[in-house]
Amino acid sequence: MLMDKGDMRQPQGRGRIAIFSHTHPSLTSGGAEISAYNLFRGLRAIGRDAILIAACDEANLDEITLGAHEFALPVRGAFYDHLYHIAPRDVRQSLLQLLQAQNVSLFNAHHFLHIGVGALADVAAAGIDVVLTIHEYLAICNNHGQLVTRPGQMLCQGPSPAACHKCYPEHSKQQFAVRQQHVATALTPVSAFVSPSHFLAEKMIEQGLPRERVEVIENGVPSVETVQERRRSRGVWRFGYFGQINPFKGVGVLLDACAVLARDPALAATIRIAVHGNFVGQSASFIDRFNAAVQEFPFLSYLGPYDNQNVAQLMAECDYVVMPSTWWENSPVVIQEAFRARRPVICTGIGGMAEKVVDGETGLHFVRNDPADLADQIAQAADEALHTRLQRALPRPLTSIEMAERYAAVFKQVASASV
Template sequence: MNIQNQTSGSAPPKIAVISHAHPSISKGGAEIAAATLFRGLQELKVPAVFIAAVPWAKRGHLKLGAGEHAVFYDPERYEHFYHLASADVPIQLSRVIEQTGAQVLNFHHFLNLGLNSVRAASALPGRCTVMTLHELLSICHHHGQMLKRPGLSLCNAASASSCATCFPEFEWRRFELRYDLFRDVYAGIDTFVSPSVFLSDRTVAWGVPRERMHVVENGLANATPEQCTPSAERRKFVFGYFGQINPFKGVEVILRAAERLGSMVEAEKFEIRLHGNLIGQTDIFREKLERLSNTLPFLKFLGPYENEQVSELMGRCDYVVVPSIWWENSPVVIQEAYAVGRPVICTGIGGMAEKVRDGVSGLHFERGDAESLLQAMLRAADVTTHARLQAGLPRPISAADMAREYLKVFDRIDVLSPGLEAEAVGLNVPKPITQTGAPKQQNVPGEQAAKIRKKAGY
């Protein structure tokens, strides 16, 4: 499909960026990335619409912009194990797609919309489907984090039997059915996008063929660096944490490192700022946070912040700390830090390790190891090191850059154009049957798609 270099007289296919949430309702990484792509496509004057899943109860809070549409769902009727939405959601989504005339359907996450919506959309004739993955939920029922229950140790690969060990309340057979459902739905998707190599590799290892997987970094809608005075010139190094403070984000590691730092003479040249709202934390954690922020003069808990403030708040720091104990995928906070010229100190695993090159654009420390984090902070609290790491920061890509990369991916899907052509001349194109027997009601010949599926073993 050639979207970028349309020949005169043929309108480029319309792209639907389909998000599991709308940024006016929630501001998670996936919906922000989807909205950024939509904005980038608009900047490039590519015909596009934005379709977001919105809870019925939040209708009043929804603010739709030009080209934006909503599909409403009831969270109470969403099935979270097999990820199936209530029957009305795929119907709504299909209707919106048909009304808007979108032909390239780019899902950003399947959550809330459900796999049944993805399947229904991918079965619509004359469309191609692209799924952008935002975490490991296809692979892992534990919030898509690949952390083992109950100890939260890292998980490297899913299997029905090991998942049933994590969830003893479910039999392994249920995980097999879950995997088969994903496999069945994903067989109808033309190509996949991952914002990180890490997530791409995990998903390929899980079963999606590498030929259908592409890596495209998330863009930043506001990638203009803030002009902030480095605090290093003020004789202190400021380390900032930004984001939700939930048990998987590893703020506990920062607190333990701070406790240790409190007994050291070097403490006077440190400041640690914690920005974010507490979610799902125990009373023990809350009490510890309150006690330490009251007793350690260099530790400040500054609470929630608006997304629009993040550049300014990061600009007041010298480093951004990302201490997550789960793998992460492509945390927006890292790009936001880069955008304001701030190196990142992060856990050396998964998407964090990929996005932050140790010793180049930041420093790594051992997962969950407060002493390791403290040592990284001590190393970082040096003007020369700071300058060297700042010099190694990559430039975050803009919304338009992101859109350009996506268009390249869409262009590689070669099943759509022949199909459109076939449709245009009224050919009765036979429907291919995947190996699982599901008729793919799309334009074809689709030989390429069939080849890919066959190769994938679907």
């Protein structure tokens, strides 16, 4: 196990909480790992004895940056079964040994990726309470947990062995039935499930999660000092995209919207669109298309990856945050971060995005995969009175400490029930 200097102390007594993340924020800045890290920090801030365990492929161990009370769990992605979510036995054993060595009494996993669903049953069988936080639909959807069909890219209303076979004809209906049963069995010993949105919670309950064991706790974000507002150039409106640039985040829709905006030179002269993030899982052809768009449209710029600790200031330099995701989403941390920076959100009007952003009240919705409608919403947003009204209605997002307090209440219930 890779340990930081703070973890060389003797383990503390029972009551220690382990937060598991499928990767570390120093490696990738997706919403699940950021949420897990914020919870870990929040728990320690309220005096709870928490450690963070982040999966890291053996080949990348020299790239991870660990803080106090943080561990890296070496995993081997090449040997991971992504259909049935089965990890190598030695990875599962290493996880269990670390938990036992650290006297962990409650294991809160924010993913089962890299450790496999079977690890949850292993941990529970060792007498450690298990709480699973669900950030997407991987337990019921083989398409990266997005609930989007392929190749049609339609929103999936309800997976089944037959429907999943249509998406993945290389796997039989029987294989998907086995997958479904395998995952359901592995989740049986989980004491509680946490969902950051009601939308995701209901989707998972529809697929068999026991309602009485599902809690909804919003993703929290750290409090920040007052950020410095950018003085807007007269008549110029700034829109920012933040997050991973992966095939499900709708950046292609944003590029097509830029082409629509460019047809109106007067409007385009008042718009600035900045993309912040790193490319994940994108083809070379998409990256070429992206770079060509940046060259073609003077109002579009790519500002590269960003440190999440600086996102509040980066968002404060925009007037709006744009989220064009093409999947349901759950409870995007980007939305909470935008609200913290007091920035309205323009988003696809579906799923967890529509739950968090109220159309016409705290932001604007557009039709999924419709660049013309996105362009219309951007044009509509460039209005002082509307921006002021939306900004005034923005809710105060849950802080990391408030999130930690709500999780601590769930952990207490789980621990009491297991006595």
